[in-house]
Structure formats: structure tokens, C-alpha cells
Amino acid sequence: RIRRFNEIDNAHGEHYQFRSRVPFKSFDDRIQESRLIFSGTVSPIGGYSRRHPNHEATTVYCSLCLRGFVVQGSLDPRNRGLEDVFRVIDDIGWSYTVLHVNPFCPRVVREFISNIAFNEDGALIRGFVYRFSPSVINQLMMTPTVEHSFQWKDVVLNQAITHLTGGQCAGWTGFNLNALLDPFQILYRVCERSWLPGPDSNLMMRKRLRLMYAVTKRKQIDFGQLVYEQVIDMTRCFKKKSLCYQEMKILSEKV
Template sequence: MQSVRRSSRLTRNNNAANRSTPAPETAGSSSRKNPRKSSQRRIRCTPPPEDSEPEVESLSEENSSEDEEDMQEEILPKETRYENSRSAFQTLNQEKPDLLRPSKRPLSARFMTQGARERYVNLKPRQFIHQQRLSLTDKDLQDVKKVVADAGLLYTVCDSDSFQPSVVREFIANLGDAEPRGDGVAVYVRGSLVEFSPSLINTMYCIPQLEEDSSWVNENLDKVCTLLSGNRIKRGEDMSSKYLTVTNQVLYKLVCSNWIPTMSYTAMNAERLRFVYMLYHRRGFNFGKIVYNQILKMAENTETEKKRRIILPTLIQQVILIQRNIPPDTSDEAESDFPKLVVKDKKAGLASGAESKEPNLEEDIDQAITFLKGIRRRLRSKMFLRGEYGLSPYLMVFVLMCISAGGEYPHQRENEDTKSEDTESG
């Protein structure tokens, strides 16, 4: 049964390949349940049609290996996609040469205006947050690959390019003078304009267009942490990187490098945790819009945020390369290394001692009352502060609250002194 289905699939793929199409067709993953389309006219990266006949599930290793082969076969190489895309852009630009020319005369071949040149100077000393890539052949990372592929983001972590630091900085510097075009802008890069938009980014990574569901940004954090910690953490405030499961630890790394970049890999940011949670539930989200807005915001703050690193340099380089080639800049800086492979942390998910309880309003109120009573008792016992240091009652309360916040709650210390059996912690 399996061989018949596989033969049928190969026959359809061969027939589709023999047809002449204006642009290539690809698929992000064979594990998607619903066929999805990309609306970008430049490059078509739509998945092949699903099998019409019902598939018979099998638990055999042979069936699993064939499924992995299918996924590998359906991934169109980056070079092929880029070559077809550049050809399409070249044809369009020949028909409409005005698309390459800015509306105003540029200052030089590198900068649109003097303001762009000044922004470049501010960007010059800033370092980069290097993106990471996911190995598609590493059997130890198949669980991560499945989650990423099901969410439609596989090409964002398997495409890898070295980037030219000077070109990336020039792109960001010229963003301030970019001209509106479609759902994005046209940016001046090395003598001509290139398109930059959410739809172009989605098309570049073969991300299907879905109806956007932005509710994921407000997902209950307690529920998010429960899933990502393997049910060991019930409350968001108890979450720590050591409680992430091994799979989610890798996914969180990818969020911090390729999707919502930061250098704080161990800091549990609510937005990034919710993003990983959303990947599992396959909600409609506009990836292109997410990263597009981040890059625009970075470009707006080149002068005020001088110590912040430059994000998504590989993506920016790829946006340019998918439209035209950029000659190596031997007079300036050498190209950076390729994105490094993301790996699993052997110590991830092994933390013990998680004592996280599900949120309970009555317990939280009782805990707050106990905490305040403890402050009152400590305030009464330390009234000498007012006479000795001349502190007002309000300032004494503030000092004691700071002391309490830095250590144990007052009722905990009192319980230890009296050797009480009630050891509930706040």
C-alpha cells in the first residue's frame, strides 16, 4: 500500500515538473494538513497537491524513513529559487526600468541622502546578532524540524548565506529614505532600488498566506509555560530556561536568533514564549510582517540605540540576493561566516525541584494578606528606626518592603523562628 502511494506521488510530481511554469513550485513540509497558497506573484512556492486517497498510517521504521525522504525531496534548493527569482525581477525591471530608479537623485552609489550617510556612521560600530540554521538531516533534531515545518517556517532556518556587513548596514541606513511600494518600501542599495515588504519575505521563504490571527500575542502565559515546560511549570512567573523541554529549548534559540532576535537566550520573554506556543497550534500569523516591522523599528533608532546589535543580517542579505547579485566589497569588510547550526543542550529540560502550582485567586489573596501582616509586625518591631534615623513612617514602610522583596517573605522568617509546620511560600 505504501509503495503504491509513493509511486503515485512521484508520478504526479514528475508530471507537474514537465509543465512549463513562470516560476518554481515548492513545499515547506509534507506534514502540513491543509494546502496553502502564497499570493506573491514573483515566486511561487506553493506546496504540491495532497494525496486524494486516504493514507494508511504505519508505525514501521520503513514508513517513517520514507516520510523523511519525501520532506527532503520536496524542499527546493535555495540556489534554484534565487536564480528563478532574479530572472523574474530582471524581466520585470526591463519592462519597467523606473522600478530601479529612485524618484530623487541619490547622494552617491551607496547612500540616498546625507542623513543615510550619518545613520551608517552610527551603525558602523554595532555588532550583529547572527542567525542560526537547522540541520535537516540530523536525526536528533527531527522533532524540532517537524514543529518548524508544520508551522511553515522551514525555509527560514534551512536557507543560509554569508552576509556582507557593509551592505547590510547601508540597507538599514537607507531605509529612512525608502519610497513606499506595494505593502512595503523600495530601498536604495548600491546604485538602484530593491523591494522590501512582508509579502516579499513570505514569498522568499515559501511561507503560505493565511488569515492572520493575532490573538497569540495575548495567550495566557500560564498555559504557555505549562506546555513548553512539559507540565512542570503552572505559572508564568515561575518559568525559567532550565524548565524548557529539550525540543522547546532549541525552538526558543531559533526565536532568539531568526524570528524575534535578542542576545538574552536565557531570559524568558513572554512574547517569544508565546511565539513558540503558537507554532504548535499553527495559528495564522504573518511572519513577513513580524520581521519587517522589527527591521523598520531598528532603522528608526540608529542614533538613540547605539549599543544594540543589528538583527536579521542574513535575512536582509537574502532580500537583496533574491532580486539581484551584489559584487563582493573587497575594499571594505570581509563577508561574515555562514549561520551556525543550532544544537540541543544536553542539560536542557533536566532541572528538578519545580514546585509550581496552578493559579488560585483565593490562595493568592490569602498570601498577599499574610505578606502585609508580616510587614506590619516587622514595622512595629523596628519603630526605633524613626527615632534613631529620623525616618518617616511612610519611608520606613518602603524600606521594609524593599528588605522583604530582596529575601524571604516576613511570614516565612517568622514561621522558621517558631518552628511552625506551615511553610507555604509566597
């Protein structure tokens, strides 16, 4: 029988009061399923090197060595104090975006980011090309496939702020994160670490508030597409910077 999150004992031996829509799977179970996703679809590649498809990707990798990474946030479903937040996340099927957060290998992450822009089929990692698409992300994160994803970027900011602050703030002017209702303050931390990581700029904060509003309203959002677009935008940015660096280097050598 498939266990669900509402059947997991918390620290006091009690049970959750809500019925989860997501079956509970252990980290080991998910690892095995992830391997099955890529089995038979991972293709070896030759050429420039096992780690990079070309010199340009190598340059991007070197530039990434000076950067750190945001550590993904996680929630413990056994913590009764987080029940309201976890219920919101679980209701849209995003439970595994905040579970089983384990240490990662920065070198592998850098390889992925530096190589993904140079292969339409996926990312070269340690001599093999791994498929990368919104569908693959949804499979790995066990998030639902959404046929028509809600356009959360079009959410009216004032409406989002009014809802998330319980009416304490009616718009961006005068707003600060401390005005968010208690469960939404935790949800914001999840959003900035697991869903929309990046600098704490006004633009990014507005994006997070819009996404949070859509999540709290249980709107159907394609999580795979959300992550995919961020990764592709980031890799294009690094690729562009790499090209500029190479052009400047060539010009300096000519001078």
C-alpha cells in the same frame, strides 16, 4: 516531480516519517527565484550618492559600523535528532526560515538598515531601490501568505509556559529556559536567532515564549509581517538616535 523534505535522505540513508507541506528547493533554485522576484522592479536612483539617499542615512550607517549582527540559526533536516522540531516548523510552512543560512555581507546589511527609513518604496542598496514589504519577505522565505494572522502577542504567558514546560512551571515566577521540554529548548534557540532576535531581556524572552506557543499550536502567523515590523521598528530607533546625535552636535557647535 517536486521533491519534498520527507524524501531527503538523512545521514543513515533513511527517510522522514512525516509528510512535508513545503516543496524542497535547493539554494541555487531559491537564488534564481529571488532574482525573478526583483527583476523589472528594481529602479536606479540618483542624488546624494549611490549608497545613501541623504546625509542622515550616512550618519546612521556610520553608527551601525560599531555594531555586530546576530547570526541566523539553521537546522539540518537530515538530522534525526531534530525531527520533532523540524516537524513543528514545517507544519506552519516556515521550513526555509531555518535552511540555507549562508554568510552575509555586513556592509550591505548596514546599507539596507540605514536607508530603508527614507524610502517608502523600498531600500536603496548600491544605487538601486529594492522593494521591501511583508509580501516580498514571504516570497523570499517561501512562507505562506496568511489572510488573518494569529495575534500571538496576546497569548497568555502562563498558558504558554505551562505548555512549553510540560507543566513543570505554571508561570513566569520561577521559570528558566532549562525547564523547557527538549524539543522546545531547540525551538527557543531557533526563535532567538531566526524569528525574534535581540537582547536576552525579560521582555524579549516573554515575546519568544508567546510566539513559540503559537507555533507549536500550529497557528497561522504571517512571517513576512513578523519580520517587517521588527525591521521597521529597528530602523526607526536608529533614525531617532541619529537625529538626537545631530541635534546635540549642532547645539555643541553653537555653544
